[in-house]
Amino acid sequence: MIGAVTGAQVDRAFARRTEPTRALGQDAEAVGRTCYDMAVRFHRGGRLLCFGNGSAAADAAHIVVEFVHPVIMGKRALPAISLANDAVAMSGIARCAGVENSFAAQLRLLAEVDDIALGISADGQCANVVRALEAARDAGLLTVALVGGDGGQIARIPRLDHVLVARSDDPRVVKEIHVTAYHVLWELVHVFFEQPGVLAPRVLG
Amino acid sequence: MTEFESLYPFLYSGVTDVDAVLAQVTRSTTEKTEEITRLRADVLELYRDQLIECADAMAQRFTVGGRLFTFGNGGSSTDAQAVAELFSNPGPDAKPLPAAALTTDVAVLTALANDVSFDVVFARPLAANGRAGDIAVGLSTSGGSENVLRGFAEATRRGMLTIGLAGYDGGKMAEAGTIDHLFVMPSASVHRIQEAQTTTYHVLWELTQLALME
Numbered sequence: 001m002i003g004a005v006t007g008a009q010v011d012r013a014f015a016r017r018t019e020p021t022r023a024l025g026q027d028a029e030a031v032g033r034t035c036y037d038m039a040v041r042f043h044r045g046g047r048l049l050c051f052g053n054g055s056a057a058a059d060a061a062h063i064v065v066e067f068v069h070p071v072i073m074g075k076r077a078l079p080a081i082s083l084a085n086d087a088v089a090m091s092g093i094a095r096c097a098g099v100e101n102s103f104a105a106q107l108r109l110l111a112e113v114d115d116i117a118l119g120i121s122a123d124g125q126c127a128n129v130v131r132a133l134e135a136a137r138d139a140g141l142l143t144v145a146l147v148g149g150d151g152g153q154i155a156r157i158p159r160l161d162h163v164l165v166a167r168s169d170d171p172r173v174v175k176e177i178h179v180t181a182y183h184v185l186w187e188l189v190h191v192f193f194e195q196p197g198v199l200a201p202r203v204l205g
Numbered sequence: 206m207t208e209f210e211s212l213y214p215f216l217y218s219g220v221t222d223v224d225a226v227l228a229q230v231t232r233s234t235t236e237k238t239e240e241i242t243r244l245r246a247d248v249l250e251l252y253r254d255q256l257i258e259c260a261d262a263m264a265q266r267f268t269v270g271g272r273l274f275t276f277g278n279g280g281s282s283t284d285a286q287a288v289a290e291l292f293s294n295p296g297p298d299a300k301p302l303p304a305a306a307l308t309t310d311v312a313v314l315t316a317l318a319n320d321v322s323f324d325v326v327f328a329r330p331l332a333a334n335g336r337a338g339d340i341a342v343g344l345s346t347s348g349g350s351e352n353v354l355r356g357f358a359e360a361t362r363r364g365m366l367t368i369g370l371a372g373y374d375g376g377k378m379a380e381a382g383t384i385d386h387l388f389v390m391p392s393a394s395v396h397r398i399q400e401a402q403t404t405t406y407h408v409l410w411e412l413t414q415l416a417l418m419e
Contacts, residue, residue, distance in 0.1 A: 025238035062283040183396035
């Protein structure tokens, strides 16, 4: 027997998005500063390395396609790779070194000092995202995390460069805030990137 | 002046002060969050009743053994995978339901693209695996992806429930006649369309779970 869902339940589901979205708007300056630092890294020749689990692995792939194949005509392709796409690599590392190393092991081999590490975790508790961000920080990469809830373990990692927290405990709502956040990250990186006068002084410094 | 230029005039005015640029990108970010909130409200008004009907139809299919297949290109391929993941691995408080994305098997994708055409990469796996009673969810921001349209045509031939997520005016998906429940995000921004589609499939999942619980 299929029960009757009510219009009020649909309204409540949509309403749950409103406050967290407004909160992202309030964090706009932090988003802008993240984009500026990412643009500096791209300007130096760095690449974007993305990772996450489950739905966040889909986000990692989505971010990569935004940067590599821009939807807006005339925007240049920027180098980006997802560490979460390859089931052969993921299961191979998980079997030999444990799931918690599935991203850190790839990152240690691939990463160069000018790169950007972008980890995504709805509750901030993914051990393999934590390890990869720590490895990236120790290797001198720019570290960026998209998390939700109270930020979990990831928000407590010392000396990460940028941790953007979606203000919701619902992992679906967190993902939606993240999608808007990374669409904005892509767009604003290009804004900074196309303004070399802004990037040049720090690059030389 | 292009839309991009009007959003970020400093790009073309020789301003090189980081703080001035930051002030403008901060304002632009806030505007985008307001834009997606308005778009979600529009989608709710347009589709409140149809979301309920669609969730009931999905729940009915799952109750009698139906399985969910999802497909899309590019960013929409990642949404297809997120939909399959949400239904099949929803966490401890929800009922797991059989679902698979057609975009994950690189061997099948490249074999079909190489031997036949990229237009058949979703239709062919649906022909091989789909049964009457199953569910097909296809996503396309433009509504015009040929392989997604062919996927829907094949799913319809097999008697599957077909659900489409599109943007702009729905494109060819709105004219195809092969989609039982079509949700068109009324926006001209690919990014906002994708964000509203994400909300739509999350809400559809939630309502399907509610329908199954009753």
